[in-house]
Amino acid sequence: MITKMSHAALYVLDQDEAKDFYANKLGFEVRNDVTMGDFRWLTVAPPEQPDLEITLMPIKPNHVLNDADVKQVRELVKKGAMGSGVFNTSNCQATYEELKAKGVEFISPPTERPYGIEATFKDNSGNWFSLTQRLSQ
Amino acid sequence: MMTLHQRVVQAKLVIDQQYDQPLSLDQLSDSAHFSKYHFLRLFRKLYKVTPHQYLTRKRIEAARQQLTHSDFSIADIGFRVGFQGVSHFNVTFRKWVGTYPTQYRENTRQQLEQAQTQPATVIPHCFAQSYCTTE
Numbered sequence: 001m002i003t004k005m006s007h008a009a010l011y012v013l014d015q016d017e018a019k020d021f022y023a024n025k026l027g028f029e030v031r032n033d034v035t036m037g038d039f040r041w042l043t044v045a046p047p048e049q050p051d052l053e054i055t056l057m058p059i060k061p062n063h064v065l066n067d068a069d070v071k072q073v074r075e076l077v078k079k080g081a082m083g084s085g086v087f088n089t090s091n092c093q094a095t096y097e098e099l100k101a102k103g104v105e106f107i108s109p110p111t112e113r114p115y116g117i118e119a120t121f122k123d124n125s126g127n128w129f130s131l132t133q134r135l136s137q
Numbered sequence: 138m139m140t141l142h143q144r145v146v147q148a149k150l151v152i153d154q155q156y157d158q159p160l161s162l163d164q165l166s167d168s169a170h171f172s173k174y175h176f177l178r179l180f181r182k183l184y185k186v187t188p189h190q191y192l193t194r195k196r197i198e199a200a201r202q203q204l205t206h207s208d209f210s211i212a213d214i215g216f217r218v219g220f221q222g223v224s225h226f227n228v229t230f231r232k233w234v235g236t237y238p239t240q241y242r243e244n245t246r247q248q249l250e251q252a253q254t255q256p257a258t259v260i261p262h263c264f265a266q267s268y269c270t271t272e
Contacts, residue, residue: 007261009264027153029198032252032259034252034253034256034259034260035256036256036257036260036265036269037269037270037271038269038270038271039260039264039265039268039269039270039271041256041259041260041264047198055264057268058268061270062267062268062269062270063266063267063268063270064267064268090183090184090185091142091182091183091184093142094142094145094146094149094183094184097140097142097143097146098146098149098150101146101150
């Protein structure tokens with residue numbers, strides 16, 4: 001049986017800028033930043049979640065993407081069509097205020113939903129995320 | 138006019154930026170313009186931890202970073218992140234992280250060195266195979 005997810009991949013437009021955003025705006029830990037040949041393996045995660053690594057993937061030609069794909073994927077990432085996920089918070093309003101003060105771009109402010117309070121924001125590549133305070137928290 | 142949330146966030150940001158200073162509950166509650174009791178209650182409500190617990194967590198996070206990426210001595214790192222004495226730093230670090238700073242430094246540096254010199258030990262093969270074009 002599958003026990004848990006340990007890695008999730010997210011395309012970003014620029015790995016250095018993404019690293020700065022996730023580490024200095026969201027407060028994530030950089031878990032790995034190593035290179036193998038021309039591939040940079042850069043992973044981040046919330047400090048309180050030791051068993052997950054979010055891989056910030058470069059968009060460049062490789063065995064998976066050709067030049068045309070790269071162009072297309074970059075456009076889709078910028079458009080917000082590629083990445084999405086949900087981050088949990090103990091208090092949506094407080095985290096919203098904090099991230100907004102740090103310059104994070106929000107798509108929607110904290111709003112009551114059937115499952116809790118949710119705001120949505122973008123990273124500096126265009127990927128969007130839900131910031132959710134679950135009802136039980 | 139700042140909302141209640143914004144005032145508590147303001148105090149949290151003071152901890153984020155000045156965790157290496159001897160911050161007191163008085164200073165933090167003053168920075169948010171609350172009484173000590175009201176501030177403590179609101180902070181706990183928002184962050185599920187007390188301001189002191191959060192401050193300690195920030196200091197430990199900073200210490201972990203410095204133990205891994207700097208050559209400062211253990212005692213220096215303790216002072217640099219806001220602990221008043223090395224024994225307090227050692228005990229608190231062990232309580233939060235599970236190992237003493239010296240052991241933590243040794244372990245993480247070994248892991249870091251292994252990751253740098255043998256990236257295949259941390260990069261899943263499927264990623265390396267698909268995205269690495271030179272090796």
